[in-house]
Amino acid sequence: MRHWIGALALTAGLLGLGQTAQAACTLGEAGTTRAVRMGPTQRTVQIHVPRDFDPAQAAPLVLLLHGSGGTGAAMLTSSKLADAADRHGFIVAAPDAGIPVERGFVWNVPGVPTITGAIPGPDDADDVAFLLAIADDLAAQGCADPARLYATGLSGGGRMTSWLGCVVADRFAAIAPVVGLRAGNPRKADPASPDPATCRPSRPMPVIAFAGDADQTNPIQGGGAPYWSYTMHAAEQRWAQLNGCAATRPTRWVSNTVYEEGYADCRDGAEVAGRITRDGGHSWVADNDAMWAFFAPRTRD
Template sequence: MYCAFLRLSLAFLLVSLGFTASRADETLTYRWQGIDRTAILHIPEGAAGHAAPLAIVMYGSDDKAVNFQKNSGFDAVADRENFITLYPEAIDGAWNIKSKRPAINGEPVDDIGFFRTMIDDLVTRGIVDRERIYATGFSFGALMSYTLACALPDRIAAIAPVASAINEAQVSDCKTGHPMPVMMINGTGDEVQLYDGYIRSFGRLLSVPETTEYWRRIDGCTGENSKPLPHLNPHDLTRASLVQWSGCRANTGVELYRIENGGHCWPHLAVAGNGDPVDGPRFGGCSNDIETATEVWSFFKRYRLD
């Protein structure tokens, strides 16, 4: 009995030590517009105790921060590369991106104020490096990354929207002529945020070529080149290529991962031994030729605010 109790106590101690050895994610809470707004903060061991780079990662409509934290693959990259990730929670599963306006007490949600408050708090507390703050997102989260680039160019160093172009209302509101490094990932077969854009009751979504041209002009890029990426899985019906614009203004760049036959998804690498991916998921084919979080961070880490 004593030995069994000792073994049980030792096991409990080891489990406890295991939990205390790893950093627990923190849920940040800010009172904004009379309600509590939250976000999940992930700080790897290598990013603790000093001002580290921050990637703000935003989900698409009707998702949750905890789900996207798990599915995006960003924390694994952050742990390896020693940067911080932040997963904000939207109101009613939607961001205020001019085409969809969630409300609080009858007033439009002030997402910009919420993001500014979070960023300034983390910088003031010495957690985040103010010169290396980045924004990425999927679908409507991608649209929110455009909004942040336009509204907070003094705080955001680069953006990487996935599975959406920019909408016309955002372009109208954007601070004219402010350079911004932009990396996009878009599928030509996206049936949700169409590659060629659309016109609906809440406004017009620009096409992907119009969006890259918009940022190319702002960043002053003068050249363009494209290269196909290695195709890693013969069962994957998509093909990926990387388009890069060159000769841009100092400390900017524009890139597009163009996924032929790609649908509305967040691409992940093919993993040997995991079985064949399903061709044609609910929102179209999903490329297995790139790992989105890895490519996004590879782009981000090249840039910082002046």
């Protein structure tokens, strides 16, 4: 995959600040969200600055990726991740994806069709490059800590989050797909298992995934659309293999409606966890505080 970060240029930079590093971050007033435009295509990114943000101290950054046909603004509202950011002190960047469709946008995940059925081609937006450019620009402004970059997303955004873990693991400290955990595309000859050739992370990637057991769009039991096919547990197992996990953790109930499964004793502490909501559907079933508890101790070397 091409990552034409240089082609983005970012000549204006976020909020018109340019590309030069600043002594202190000047994103805006703490506890507020504003829409900014980035890159030559001027795509929209919602930036939430946490309450009590110290502009002299770079903060962790969470990329929040909307579902297919959605927008960053709607995702930020429905996920309530800005509230968690205010509690825990991280910046949220919720961009619009690069492929316009109907009233929203779709992420470019190679080999995965958009909601119109079309397979993204070489002329479609390079969303990996764009997402990295957001992180780079916020780091250049002294706002975001590049060692504490995380990603989460819903459905198609969850699949995009998984893809980031596969292809740019060196940039992210952890990922948290929501109703969208994948570990590469399904094998063509055996769709019930992931194709190892389509997910080759350069380093162990800590993963916490959230899903509902009544999801009919991306069912945890597998099946569904051809791009889905294998089970959520198969995806967890594959990430555990990639991360060199040596132990399966006993399943435990973390609440009356949510149980957690996963793998431990992984290389570099890259644990794999899956939280399943009983009777949960295809929606933001993530516990944002639990997500942050998983993210917070993890940094990229």
